[in-house]
Amino acid sequence: MTGKFTETLAEFASGTLSTTLLSQSIGRLSALDWLACGLAGIDEPVAKILRSMAAAEAGVQSACMFGGGAGPPRMAALVNGTISHALDYDDTHFAHIGHPSVAVYSAAFAMGQHLNCTLPQVLEAALMGMELSVRVGLWLGRDHYQSGFHQTATAGAFGAGVAAGRLAEFNATQMAQVLGLTATRAAGLKAQFGTMGKPYNAGLAASNGVEVAQLIQAGFEANSEALEGEFGFGATHHGSANIKDALAGLGKVWMFENVSHKFHACCHGLHAALEAARELDLAAPEIAELQVRTHPRWMTVCNQTAPNTGLGAKFSYRTVLAMQALGLDTAGLRNYSDETCGRSDLQALRDRIHVKADNSLSETEAVVNLLRRDGLRRESRHDLQSVVDLDIRKNRVLDKAASLIGNNRSEIAWAMLHENVSCSAFSELFGS
């Protein structure tokens, strides 16, 4: 007997899709964002290690990989999931407590290309997978995350499996089997943060999803009760099992719509301050003093005061705000360089920026106070959880993609995402 949570998710995931236009639009933005992050990550050391493993195994070339080459779909999902998360620049969902696209799109594109699906079919399946992964993440909850699990990997695997199963046209019984079998192999610890293990966790989720769907398709019989129940994945992995919240409005409300895209190629803790400062229309010469207030947890994470390296800059309020005021695009990877840190104008400006902890703010909020040389004072506040207007969001994702992969390729991809082309045609963009 399948439990209520599994049964409801399985029926939803195998049923008729009734998406909103908004969810479809945001799905496309996340697909573009995922593509841009994947292509931007192809030269990372972990990307090379994963591709070399794929090359050594060889096998059928039915799914393209970021950086070139193709392999079996399980392998392509592993490689693409890892590479697209290598820069930690992909989208985030706060209810999911993780990054849904890297697991789900990596699985959906690998399976979709392998099965000769169309791009609209892949986008539809991914939307289903994203929604499932957010709902499973919510069901696992903060306890699961706080105890040490990396939701991107754990909840992500269930979403990846559902997306792959949708492309294989699974019925509700098969979808329940997907959820049950995924329960025995979904894994990933936050202990890997700061190492190659973090992006690898995303690759695991994507690959697990493809493998599980392929096995169920081949007639594998698992326990479809293994997600919930006394000895299920939730109970064994410190899940909160908040079934009411996790199923709220399923089929009507698309929780996935609240996904956040990252618009700055630096530590997430800096984003709220950069967004707040953006409203102030900073111009470097005008700044007499700039004060940033942020949640205390970020003070030990991303408050390097005077870094000398591009990597250090990514963890420095003072540096990224000075970059923004000097007109250096904080969405572009190349601007975070040793050279930038060495600029005398940046260093002079940096010294006029002060950072303070503020207990009254949430982790997603920041307040920036500007004192101009002419004596004018202005304050701006931003919460990353606030809803962004679709048009604004669209322009910013397109700008980010252009900054990462060039205007030309970004426009080709964006146009294609609105057309009834094959999944293979789109996947050819994964080559470098």
Added chain:
Amino acid sequence: MTGKFTETLAEFASGTLSTTLLSQSIGRLSALDWLACGLAGIDEPVAKILRSMAAAEAGVQSACMFGGGAGPPRMAALVNGTISHALDYDDTHFAHIGHPSVAVYSAAFAMGQHLNCTLPQVLEAALMGMELSVRVGLWLGRDHYQSGFHQTATAGAFGAGVAAGRLAEFNATQMAQVLGLTATRAAGLKAQFGTMGKPYNAGLAASNGVEVAQLIQAGFEANSEALEGEFGFGATHHGSANIKDALAGLGKVWMFENVSHKFHACCHGLHAALEAARELDLAAPEIAELQVRTHPRWMTVCNQTAPNTGLGAKFSYRTVLAMQALGLDTAGLRNYSDETCGRSDLQALRDRIHVKADNSLSETEAVVNLLRRDGLRRESRHDLQSVVDLDIRKNRVLDKAASLIGNNRSEIAWAMLHENVSCSAFSELFGS
């Protein structure tokens, strides 16, 4: 900084091996037992599904699979780990709380053949992996198992990784990386018991070990602190972290030596009774009445009173004891048949066998009381945890192997296990 448990295990696993003759002998017996179980399992439905996935992916053919064909070592480990556990007839270690060989030998043979190692090198690496997997299993402990984790899969993955890393000649730093990276992907739930997911869990462990070792070999950098520590695998997975017991005598005592081999192709709950009855030298016509006393937990597991099918026979005290008394080899798979259940002499005998729960016995104990037709009464008691003399054990493993794969093949394999042949030469036996 690497924690004490990881550091100690990593140094041991990469250091000079000082095994005892006993551990080497038992290692060979387990290798033969694993081979026999693997070959006996090749026609199971789950075996066919896994081999068909391997065939569909194709790729380099550097590691042989049970039932024929070869594939990349990650895939061969997944396939062989699953197939060799498909019948649940492989060895068990009570401190490990699981089946060590299916994970470790499947990884060691796949990696060993891939790296062109010799058979003695593979056996040495497997011995190290088996010992590590038992020690990690002990460290995770009963809490981990009781909460729902399948130690064969979880502890097994660490042993598999160490065996694969040993064949790649890893130093202590690399071994610590193996343990750390395995921590983010070791998984497997007992919720899959009774489904294809159970043997698949063993395949996961083997494949995870190979993948992790290959990544570390390619320069992958993981957190070597991820097994232990506040947010490590142990803490997140309800581990007991009993470091003192888990490291006791490491390097001198080979805990692996206490591994139990299964000598009856039926539910483990029946084995103690069969072993006890063996001492009574039953002869069917002499039996007036036979009484079995067993731990209460088995009464709902394997006390089918009058099964009609071969599968049912595997869960029936009365049937297997009647089989034994009639001279039907309980080590052979074919004797558990519908035909056997239909035999009138078996049914007549079965009616004279009575099963009782006895709270005073442990789960590994049974007592059998025989009343012969001539009025003689005899009692026999057996505990599966009691140490078996090496010569007796050897003869019984060889008999079992002969019963499963034929005398000829069993003898060839056993001879080869004492020679300095290539791993490839031995692996050719995996073909059906």
